[in-house]
Amino acid sequence: MSAQEIILRIRHPKGFSRLTVNSKDTVKILKDKISALAQLPVSDFKIFYDQNYSSTAQLLSPDSTSLSLIPKLKNGVELFLKVQAQMANPTLEKKRSLSPTLKAQNQQNLLSVNCNHSLNQRCINCPPQNNPKEKEKDVKIPAYVNKCTHPPGGSCLNCIDTSKKDEKLEKKETQKWLCQHGPNGKCSHCIDADYISNIKHVSFTHFLDEKKLKCKGVHPPTAKCPNCTPPSEQRMTVELNCKNHEPWPKAMCNNCLPPNVVVYRQPYRHVDFAQFMNVREVSNFVQAWTQNSHAEQRVGYMYGYYAEDPNYKGGVRAIIEAIYEPPQIGDISGFQILEDENETLVNTIAEALTLEKIGWIFTTINHDTFLSSHEVRMAARFQEQYRVLHESGYPFSTFITTVLRTGKDNPSEIKPEVYMVSDQAQVLEKNNVFGDSERRKFMKVRESKDERDVLPSIIVSGKQVNEFEPDFLLVNVAHGHSNHNKFSIVKHADFPVENRQEQNPNEVKKYLQKFKNQKSWEKYSDFHLLIYLAKLVDLETTLVIADAVAKEKDVPETCEELIRGIVGF
Structure with missing residues (x-):
């Protein structure tokens, strides 16, 4: 650099x-x-x-x-x-x-409106770069072509004017051409109008727009009402600045008490679709779990980026490129994440690849509930930790939770499920309202420590409760995968995984031998390889390589010579 x-x-x-x-x-x-x-x-x-x-x-x-x-x-x-x-x-x-x-x-x-990176980088939303020879043909592209993935002069289903065809038939035929997976796979192109109309949760932007429509013509444009503004975070603690009396705990009135919390199912979601770009990465994660007969549960962090989802109004897609497995202890019932001295190093390499931590993934053999009370609380803490601001000024999170669960009737059938927890769950956990529950299927409201520890009353279905099912707090996220890694930043998942498999210079040598005929940047596009190189060589050299991978440019020869010299390749 x-x-x-x-x-x-x-x-x-x-x-x-x-x-x-x-x-x-x-x-x-x-x-x-x-x-x-x-x-x-x-x-x-x-x-x-x-x-x-x-x-x-x-x-x-x-x-x-x-x-x-x-x-x-x-x-x-x-x-x-x-x-x-x-x-x-x-x-x-x-x-x-x-x-x-x-x-x-x-x-x-050639950036599209869906691109979310710098000008000299590429992602799955980028239109292909024009070939100079194609420009000489002076081919005119029709205005209605908006999803073509080929250079000028090419042809695909999107080039055909289908304005006179049946809309449902056109949608169905188009998606057959755009899908890149097998018959049992699923991606954003598989979603039709009927599926979208029946989803449980709308996109957050769509939710806000629908609210604003309710006040159209009710008040002047300059005025504001609850429908014009995004949701506000409910207070869960005692009001400390009440003007009616001395500050609490010297005095307190009804207005000081935290208002009742009415638990409800959230109608919107902040991520509409999760797309697994590096299928082999997920397969390796599952294989390590199944080889031990599911006796040790595993957990990892998902790295990727976010893109707009054209299937939903204001929709957001989470693109998963890699999984990092931190130090951990697992048994048949769960896992424990240990302190990780390499966390900063891993995040730094991810940033060089234009990736960030966008979620977590774990395995389970339990079928009693979608997410247990403990898992809901962990998801809420992660979402609070990785919180950003919406355009409206509303604080929210796009950190997703992926569950890999054995089949109920067939344990060898592993299916992913993707969730988020509601904003309400996030606020309840942040304000320490929940307590440790001995039952997986119930969220427990903790008991007050003393008279000064005032908690809000929790209302579910019109009744005050001390525990309730976690399903009220879940938000479903659609998901799918693609077996084609043409648009992936991380192309490979072949190097041994840290904190699970042995990593040494000889493994680097074998890896480089396997991909010796590939382009230099493509050869090094393995997340686990880059993490190990940062420890084997140095971080600065690895960041130069990661930058080359992200920009799809040649890795400097000095970097390759240094690595070859260390591993004896």
Whole structure:
């Protein structure tokens, strides 16, 4: 990496992205690049150094200022975008005309509106780069082509004008062409209109839009009502700033008490579809579990990224690229995650690959409930830990939970299930309302420690309860996989897995021998290999290789020579 390059981590409404700038660039160039990255005009966002958007942490330097003169803009720093809620409606984003600079950048780099990365990177949403020879043919692409995955001059089902055909038939035929999996697989293209109309949970953006429609014509556009604003987090503790008396615990009134919590099924979800891109990674995880007759449960963290899901209004897809298995202890009934000294190293390598931790995955042989009370609480803690802000200003999480469960009648039949827990569950766990339950099928409200420990009353089906079924707190997430890794960032899952299998220089040698004929960046596109190389060689060299993998460019020969020298290849 050149000494003049600065790698920034950008948090924006669509997720997390990695951006490379030059220290000689100006603030204006930085804003333009972020504008292209987030698909937002510069006037729609402000840049901050912390997630709280404090006034002292805002980037206020003039546009002409060189980035080298801003001390806080160091390599690896994380920036947060605060988007103006009234101008950040995802539906309007696509319709809004972009600046000439942004149009030119998108045209030059061929970014689609669904891309969630820097200009020189690729993902499954990227349209293919044009072949210069194809340009010479001057082929005119019809305006109604919006899902073609071939260069100009090619042909597919999406090139055909089907406006006069039956809509349901057209949808069904189109999906047969777009699916890349076997007859038992499933992906976002398999979802038809009937399936979408019957889903339990709508996308969060769709939910907000439906609420706003209720107040249309009821009050002036400048006025606000509960339907115009996103949900608010319910208070679970005693009010400490009541103006009617002395501060608690010296005095307390009914208004100070935490309001009753009415447990309800959440009508919306923050992730609409989970797509497993690296199928072999999941298969290896399952195989390690089944080889031991399911006697030791396993757990791992899923790394990937987020993309827009065109099947849902404002929909979000979680793309799973890799699984990292932390140090752990497992038995027939569950698992325990141990302290991991390599957590920061793993996250750093993931960021270099333009990936982030987007969920967790675990195995189970239990069929008594979808998620146990303990698993619901773990999911709630993870979601709270990985929380971001919606365009509306509402704090939420897109951290998903995947369960690999044995078949009830056939233990060898393993099926994944993907969930999130509701925002309400997340808040209840954050405020320490739940207690340890001895029964898997029931969430337990903990007992108060003393008279000062005031808890809200929990209401389920109109009755005050001390325990209730965890199903009330679950949010289902559709999921599928693709056996084609054309759009995957992590191409392989062949290197031994850390904390489970033996890793040594000889394994690196055997791996390199196996893929010696592949392109250098493709050869190193194994998440577990990169993690081991960071410990065997050094982190800086591994980050250079990971950057080459993410950008699909040649790995520097000096890096390859260093590795070959160490492993004797």
